[in-house]
Amino acid sequence: MTFLGMPPFPQAAREALGDTQLRRNLAHATATIRAKRAAVVAEVPEWEELRRAGAAIKDNTLRQLDRHLLRLERSLTDHGVTVHWARDAAEACDVVGRIARSHGVDEVVKVKSMATQEIGLNEALAAQGVTAWETDLAELVVQLGDDLPSHILVPAIHRNRAEIREIFLSKMEGTDPELSDEPAELAAAARRHLRQKFLSARMAVSGANFAVADTGTLVVVESEGNGRMCLTLPEILVSVVGIEKVVPTWADLDVFLQLLPRSSTGERMNPYTSTWSGVTPGDGPQEMHVVLLDNGRTRALADEIGRQALRCIRCSACLNVCPVYERTGGHAYGSVYPGPIGAILNPLLKGVGTDAQTDSLPYASSLCGACFDACPVRIDIPEVLVHLRSQVVDVRRGPRPHAEAVAMKAASWTLARSGRLRIAERVSAVFSRLGRRRLPGGRRAVTRLPWPGSLWTDARDLPAPPAESFRKWWRRDERS
Amino acid sequence: MKVALLVTCVNDALFPETGKSVVRLLRRLGVDVDFPDAQTCCGQPMVNTGYLDEAVPVVRTFAKAFDGYDAIVTPSGSCAGSVRHQHGIVARRGNDERLAAASSKVFELSEFLVDVLGVEDVGAYFPHRVTYHPTCHSLRMLRVGDRPLRLLRAVRGIDLVELPAADECCGFGGTFALKNTDTSVAMGADKARHVRETGAEVLVAGDNSCLMHIGGLLSRQRSGVKVMHLADVLAGTEGER
Ligand code: SF4
Numbered sequence: 249m250t251f252l253g254m255p256p257f258p259q260a261a262r263e264a265l266g267d268t269q270l271r272r273n274l275a276h277a278t279a280t281i282r283a284k285r286a287a288v289v290a291e292v293p294e295w296e297e298l299r300r301a302g303a304a305i306k307d308n309t310l311r312q313l314d315r316h317l318l319r320l321e322r323s324l325t326d327h328g329v330t331v332h333w334a335r336d337a338a339e340a341c342d343v344v345g346r347i348a349r350s351h352g353v354d355e356v357v358k359v360k361s362m363a364t365q366e367i368g369l370n371e372a373l374a375a376q377g378v379t380a381w382e383t384d385l386a387e388l389v390v391q392l393g394d395d396l397p398s399h400i401l402v403p404a405i406h407r408n409r410a411e412i413r414e415i416f417l418s419k420m421e422g423t424d425p426e427l428s429d430e431p432a433e434l435a436a437a438a439r440r441h442l443r444q445k446f447l448s449a450r451m452a453v454s455g456a457n458f459a460v461a462d463t464g465t466l467v468v469v470e471s472e473g474n475g476r477m478c479l480t481l482p483e484i485l486v487s488v489v490g491i492e493k494v495v496p497t498w499a500d501l502d503v504f505l506q507l508l509p510r511s512s513t514g515e516r517m518n519p520y521t522s523t524w525s526g527v528t529p530g531d532g533p534q535e536m537h538v539v540l541l542d543n544g545r546t547r548a549l550a551d552e553i554g555r556q557a558l559r560c561i562r563c564s565a566c567l568n569v570c571p572v573y574e575r576t577g578g579h580a581y582g583s584v585y586p587g588p589i590g591a592i593l594n595p596l597l598k599g600v601g602t603d604a605q606t607d608s609l610p611y612a613s614s615l616c617g618a619c620f621d622a623c624p625v626r627i628d629i630p631e632v633l634v635h636l637r638s639q640v641v642d643v644r645r646g647p648r649p650h651a652e653a654v655a656m657k658a659a660s661w662t663l664a665r666s667g668r669l670r671i672a673e674r675v676s677a678v679f680s681r682l683g684r685r686r687l688p689g690g691r692r693a694v695t696r697l698p699w700p701g702s703l704w705t706d707a708r709d710l711p712a713p714p715a716e717s718f719r720k721w722w723r724r725d726e727r728s
Numbered sequence: 729m730k731v732a733l734l735v736t737c738v739n740d741a742l743f744p745e746t747g748k749s750v751v752r753l754l755r756r757l758g759v760d761v762d763f764p765d766a767q768t769c770c771g772q773p774m775v776n777t778g779y780l781d782e783a784v785p786v787v788r789t790f791a792k793a794f795d796g797y798d799a800i801v802t803p804s805g806s807c808a809g810s811v812r813h814q815h816g817i818v819a820r821r822g823n824d825e826r827l828a829a830a831s832s833k834v835f836e837l838s839e840f841l842v843d844v845l846g847v848e849d850v851g852a853y854f855p856h857r858v859t860y861h862p863t864c865h866s867l868r869m870l871r872v873g874d875r876p877l878r879l880l881r882a883v884r885g886i887d888l889v890e891l892p893a894a895d896e897c898c899g900f901g902g903t904f905a906l907k908n909t910d911t912s913v914a915m916g917a918d919k920a921r922h923v924r925e926t927g928a929e930v931l932v933a934g935d936n937s938c939l940m941h942i943g944g945l946l947s948r949q950r951s952g953v954k955v956m957h958l959a960d961v962l963a964g965t966e967g968e969r
Pocket of ligand 1: 619
């Protein structure tokens with residue numbers, strides 16, 4: 249499954265909003281994780297300082313990204329790792345596929361990774377006859393259900409226990425038909441299925457949460473321990489790492505390993521943090537590759553306001569606090585990166601003006617600012633959204649403006665002189681006797697307008713315009 | 729101190745009573761507030777929809793209208809936020825730093841009352857059951873904190889009840905309400921439900937645009953709940969009612 253051909257956000261959101269089960273699942277899941285996060289963040293008195301430190305480390309690194317990446321390459325190579333550079337998704341998938349084929353491997357186990365989802369690695373490998381098995385429980389549910397991820401941390405957040413049980417029964421070979429929907433039983437069934445894969449697969453594919461330039465260390469932060477299995481059992485390990493994941497030194501992890509678990513799962517510390525620095529003879533994978541992935545990151549880096557999105561540590565706190573995400577779910581964003589970060593990251597990586605779906609994302613927000621407050625690396629998502637909106641408008645400027653552009657030009661003309669506004673208000677006062685409904689307090693309200701007014705009045709009453717504007721009252725009454 | 733009222737285009741054209749309330753309230757507190765007649769709009773509808781070129785002439789008019797004043801008071805957290813945080817963006821686009829001249833002078837009403845005038849009890853009387861929605865831009869862009877609540881708690885006769893999930897967005901979001909109308913309405917419906925749960929007669933907020941959205945839903949549901957701007961509550965005194 250891929251997100252190709254998704255409709256623009258408003259349309260996709262409308263469909264999702266009609267799914268009451270989905271809305272219940274999401275409201276419950278996000279409320280739970282929001283409360284957990286709020287509690288563990290409140291425990292840390294220096295949380296604001298940590299956020300600032302995290303942002304500063306990332307910004308400083310991004311400022312000299314080339315230098316840090318070359319240093320990372322050297323450290324990795326010194327520790328026996330083969331480093332590959334991939335400009336885009338196709339190049340990255342090609343590298344991984346070639347490694348698999350060169351070893352005659354037709355099955356790989358995967359550590360949960362956003363970068364590999366971003367490049368559509370599973371589909372690309374399948375096309376080359378290699379099956380990729382997701383080992384993260386939620387990713388497995390999505391994969392078996394032939395479904396799409398809808399959350400960064402919990403890709404199957406849109407599913408409840410009963411739905412997961414159905415998926416396991418119909419899609420996971422050898423599942424006991426007596427399986428209940430108790431979480432412990434579901435996890436045990438998945439474990440039995442995955443154990444076989446861990447023991448048989450000769451190659452693993454991972455991402456990395458961080459890559460330390462100094463030491464050539466990759467870091468994976470996880471909850472289940474399935475990642476640790478993939479990182480230790482197979483002979484070959486390939487890690488696909490976005491170039492923005494580099495941090496200069498091991499000491500920098502101190503900040504991020506405090507920020508990430510609290511923001512992400514709402515835990516003080518996550519259960520499993522795996523770090524590895526190249527090949528250790530006789531212990532773990534004996535052949536290691538790192539694919540350093542650009543895929544639009546240098547484009548984002550070139551955008552002075554947008555580049556802060558590259559600080560993102562993929563914690564999903566912004567999704568969990570977003571009132572839009574909570575109601576529409578992740579699929580409506582048409583990308584493996586949904587929610588507020590998706591609304592900025594996708595246009596930044598792909599560039600605005602490429603397709604209507606991407607261009608609709610910066611508008612998928614009420615600009616309420618909850619995401620910025622929750623973000624552990626202080627990405628000012630509303631600022632970037634507004635910035636990207638201006639890019640969308642600017643690429644569409646042309647000789648034949650569409651209805652919205654005409655309306656904005658007319659508004660701009662009217663609002664450029666108070667005399668023009670006064671005339672517009674005098675015209676609108678003509679409609680002050682419009683509408684039969686009375687609002688509490690007695691004011692008239694309009695309940696039905698033709699398009700585009702219907703966009704408002706289909707669901708909301710609108711107060712009728714007053715007989716006299718404020719400025720008219722002031723002129724008459726107050727100006728001495 | 730020369731104080732100007734930024735009434736905002738929405739209040740000027742749709743909610744003039746709120747503008748009058750601010751004038752009445754400030755005069756009662758001894759502030760001789762002026763209304764610079766050349767003002768129109770802060771430019772936020774254009775900026776937030778991405779139309780920066782279109783915002784430039786509007787913000788130029790704004791800057792000229794408020795030139796020479798020491799403080800600008802506005803009954804809108806959203807417009808105060810726009811002047812404070814977005815006029816710089818428009819100034820860069822227009823290549824004219826004077827367009828951002830008002831940024832440091834603007835105060836949302838509760839900021840002006842509590843921080844500049846140093847009052848919390850403004851002598852108001854409002855014998856009703858009220859709940860308060862802190863609008864997003866007041867809360868997270870301006871960080872007005874509990875200033876509006878401190879003002880409301882000092883109102884005589886008021887029965888102030890807490891709104892569940894108060895700090896969650898109502899879904900208005902300017903042109904978001906039209907461009908993503910389904911999502912906007914879904915968010916507003918939850919807000920309206922929370923308002924009804926409180927049993928309040930009146931929902932108060934510091935932004936009439938958000939109230940127009942929530943109030944429009946409350947009216948469509950025939951809930952009987954009235955929406956009122958903070959200024960309209962604070963302007964009322966015992967003598968008048
Ligand atoms: S943008 Fe911030 S809050 Fe959202 S996923 Fe990235 S780091 Fe987390």
